Amino acid sequence: MISQSIGVALRSVWEQKLRSILTMLGIIIGVGAVITLVTLGHGASSSVTKNIEGLGSNLLVVDVGTGVGESFGGTSGATTVSNTSLAPPPNLTLSEAQKLGNIAGVAGVAPVVAGSGTLGVGTTTASVGLVGTTPQYQNIMNYKLQEGRFLTPLDETDGENVIVLGSTEAQTLFGAINPVGDTVTVNGVPFEVVGVLANKGTSLGQSEDSFAAIPIDRAESLLGSTSLSTVYLSAKSQSNVTAVISRLDQKLLSWIGTSQNFSVTAQSQILSTLTSVQNSLTLLLAGVAGISLIVGGIGIMNIMLVSVSERTREIGIRKAVGASRGAILGQFLIEALVLSGIGGLLGVGSGAAASVLLSKSFGYQPSFHTGIALLAFGFALAVGLVFGLWPANRAAGLRPVDALRVE
Amino acid sequence: MDQFIELERLGKSYRMAGEELKILHEISLSVPSGQYLSVIGPSGSGKSTLMHILGCLDVPSQGRYVLDGRDLTGLSEAALSQVRRQSIGFIFQSFNLLPSLNAVENVSLPLMYQGIPVTQQKERAEAALERVGLRERMHHRPNQLSGGQQQRVAIARALVADAPLILADEPTGNLDSHSGEEILDLFAELNAEGRTFLVITHDPAVASRSQRIVAIHDGAVVEDRKVTA
Numbered sequence A: 001m002i003s004q005s006i007g008v009a010l011r012s013v014w015e016q017k018l019r020s021i022l023t024m025l026g027i028i029i030g031v032g033a034v035i036t037l038v039t040l041g042h043g044a045s046s047s048v049t050k051n052i053e054g055l056g057s058n059l060l061v062v063d064v065g066t067g068v069g070e071s072f073g074g075t076s077g078a079t080t081v082s083n084t085s086l087a088p089p090p091n092l093t094l095s096e097a098q099k100l101g102n103i104a105g106v107a108g109v110a111p112v113v114a115g116s117g118t119l120g121v122g123t124t125t126a127s128v129g130l131v132g133t134t135p136q137y138q139n140i141m142n143y144k145l146q147e148g149r150f151l152t153p154l155d156e157t158d159g160e161n162v163i164v165l166g167s168t169e170a171q172t173l174f175g176a177i178n179p180v181g182d183t184v185t186v187n188g189v190p191f192e193v194v195g196v197l198a199n200k201g202t203s204l205g206q207s208e209d210s211f212a213a214i215p216i217d218r219a220e221s222l223l224g225s226t227s228l229s230t231v232y233l234s235a236k237s238q239s240n241v242t243a244v245i246s247r248l249d250q251k252l253l254s255w256i257g258t259s260q261n262f263s264v265t266a267q268s269q270i271l272s273t274l275t276s277v278q279n280s281l282t283l284l285l286a287g288v289a290g291i292s293l294i295v296g297g298i299g300i301m302n303i304m305l306v307s308v309s310e311r312t313r314e315i316g317i318r319k320a321v322g323a324s325r326g327a328i329l330g331q332f333l334i335e336a337l338v339l340s341g342i343g344g345l346l347g348v349g350s351g352a353a354a355s356v357l358l359s360k361s362f363g364y365q366p367s368f369h370t371g372i373a374l375l376a377f378g379f380a381l382a383v384g385l386v387f388g389l390w391p392a393n394r395a396a397g398l399r400p401v402d403a404l405r406v407e
Numbered sequence B: 001m002d003q004f005i006e007l008e009r010l011g012k013s014y015r016m017a018g019e020e021l022k023i024l025h026e027i028s029l030s031v032p033s034g035q036y037l038s039v040i041g042p043s044g045s046g047k048s049t050l051m052h053i054l055g056c057l058d059v060p061s062q063g064r065y066v067l068d069g070r071d072l073t074g075l076s077e078a079a080l081s082q083v084r085r086q087s088i089g090f091i092f093q094s095f096n097l098l099p100s101l102n103a104v105e106n107v108s109l110p111l112m113y114q115g116i117p118v119t120q121q122k123e124r125a126e127a128a129l130e131r132v133g134l135r136e137r138m139h140h141r142p143n144q145l146s147g148g149q150q151q152r153v154a155i156a157r158a159l160v161a162d163a164p165l166i167l168a169d170e171p172t173g174n175l176d177s178h179s180g181e182e183i184l185d186l187f188a189e190l191n192a193e194g195r196t197f198l199v200i201t202h203d204p205a206v207a208s209r210s211q212r213i214v215a216i217h218d219g220a221v222v223e224d225r226k227v228t229a
C-alpha cells in the first residue's frame, strides 16, 4: 500500500514534469546553496589556517609606532594618555630589541628595519620591500631555502654586503638562472646574492615571496633609519604564548611609556579571531541558504494547494471507492515528500558539483561534507513534510459528496 | 423478509443564508436484498442526494439508515469510508474514472484501498474487466475508450470488491441508446447474481428494466410500485 502510494506520487510528479521541476527549484537551490556555502566556508578557513600557520609557528609580532597600540592587537589594558602627539616618537633600538630575546619563554628574536628599495641586475630593475633583519628571521618566519644560505651571524659582524632574495625577486631578476654568487645593486649599492628563499605562497592575500633580506645594519644605513618598526619573536611553545605576551607588554611599557604606541600580537590570536569570523560568516550564509529552503517549502505548499483544488474530483472519486481520510492524507503527504526528496537529492548533487568546482577555482582543498549533505537533505524532507501537511490535510478533510459534486 | 436497506423517516436539509432548505422529507423505504430498484423523479427532486446518503458519501440530517442490519446513523467518516469500501459500488453518469490511470488501474483502486496485495489486485481487476467484456481494452486510458466502454470500466470497478450494493446515478445519461442497452443488460445479469441494484434515472425505459420503481418529488416518495413484466 505504501509502496503503491509512492508509485502513485512519483507518477503524478512525473506527469507534471515542468511544474514539479519548478516546484522543486526552491528546494534544489536551498539544499545546493547550504552545501556549497558550508563547504566553501570550511575550505576558506582551513586555507587561512594553513596560511597563518605557515607564517611561523608560535609567532609573536611587536609593532612600534605612534598609535599602533590603539588598533587591533593583543596589548594589555590601555594606559590613558591625554595627547599622543605630545609624546616623543616611540623608539626601539636594536640592542633593546635583542634584549627581548632574553625574556623567559622567547625562543628567537628577529628585529626588522623595513623599507623599499630598487634592485638592479644589468638593465633589469625591480622595486621591492627591503627587510633588514638578523639570521633568526628565517626560522621565526618559517622560510626554507631554495638556493644558497640565509643571513648568518658572520654577515652581521664582517660588514659584507650580502642579500637573500625572495623567490619572486629571484625569478624577476634572474629568471631560471641560479643567482647565488651574482651581484645585484640595491639603491645603487652592489650586494652579493648568497641565497634564494623557497616559494611560500600567499598569506591573507599577500605574497610572502616578494622581498629581499639584508643584514640589519646595512638596511639601517641604506634606508637612513635607525628605528625598528617591527620585531618578530617566536615563543618556545604555543601554550605559553599568553604569558610571553604579558611579559613583552611589561617590558615594552617600561621602555616606551605608553601602550598606545606599541602592540604585541600573537599569530594564534589572529588565527582564532579569523576562524571565529569565518565561522560566523559560514553560519550566516548557511542561514540565508536555509531561508531559501523554507521559501522552497512554501513553494511546495503553494503547488500542493493548487493541486488539491485541481484534483478535488479525483479525491471525491478515491473516497467513493473506499479511500479513508488517512489514505488521502498519505497520498498528498507522500507527494510533498517525493517533491522535496527529489529536490533534495538534486540539490545535494548540484551542491556537491558546485562545491568541487568553486573550491578548485578558489584554490581550496575540495571537500565534501556528508554530514552537511545529510542535514540539508533531512531539512528538505522536513520542509516538505511540514509544508505538505496543510494541503494534504485539506485534501483529506474534503467531504466526499462535496468533492464529487465539483465539476 | 430480509431487508437489505431500511430508511426510516430519513431527511436531509441544508442551511443556506440562514434559511433551512429541506431537500429530503421523511423518506421511509425498505429494499430487500437482491432487488433491482429504480428511483425516478424530476431534476432537483433529491435523487442524487438520496443516493449519496445511501452510499455513505453524505450523512442524513434526520432519520435512520440501516444497511444490512447495521445502523449507520451517526457513524464517523472513518467508519463510513469502511462501509463504502466493503459494501458499496458506485456508477456515475459521468463515469468518474481517473484520467491518468488505465482501465486495470482504475478498477484496482477499491482493492488498493482494502490493502490487497498488488498481484491479487491485478488479477481481480482483470477478471472484472473480462466480466464486463473489456478484455481487449485493459491498458487503455479513459480518453482512449468510448463512453460505453468507460461506463463498463466503472461497472467493473463497482464489481471488483464484491460489493453487495450497486448504486448507479443516471448510468445511461451520457450514452446512446445502444450502449445504454448494453449497460442495462449487464445490470440485469449482475443483479441475477444476487447484487442489490439501485438505479437513478429520468428515463422511463431505463426504469422499466427494474423490478420496482420509486418516484420522488420534492424530496418525498410519491409513488412506489412493482414492475410487472
Ligand SMILES: Nc1ncnc2c1ncn2[C@@H]1O[C@H](COP(=O)(O)OP(=O)(O)OP(=O)(O)O)[C@@H](O)[C@H]1O
Pocket (backbone or CB within 6 Å): B014, B016, B021, B023, B041, B042, B043, B044, B045, B046, B047, B048, B049, B050
Ligand atoms: N451542498 C448543497 N447545498 C445546498 N443545496 C444543495 C446542495 N447539494 C444539493 N443541493 C440541492 O438539493 C436539491 C436536490 O439535488 P439533487 O442533486 O439530489 O437532485 P437530483 O434529483 O439528483 O437532480 P438531477 O436529476 O438534475 O440530477 C437541489 O435543489 C440542489 O440545489
Ligand SMILES: [Mg+2]
Pocket (backbone or CB within 6 Å): B047, B048, B049, B169
Ligand atoms: Mg442527480
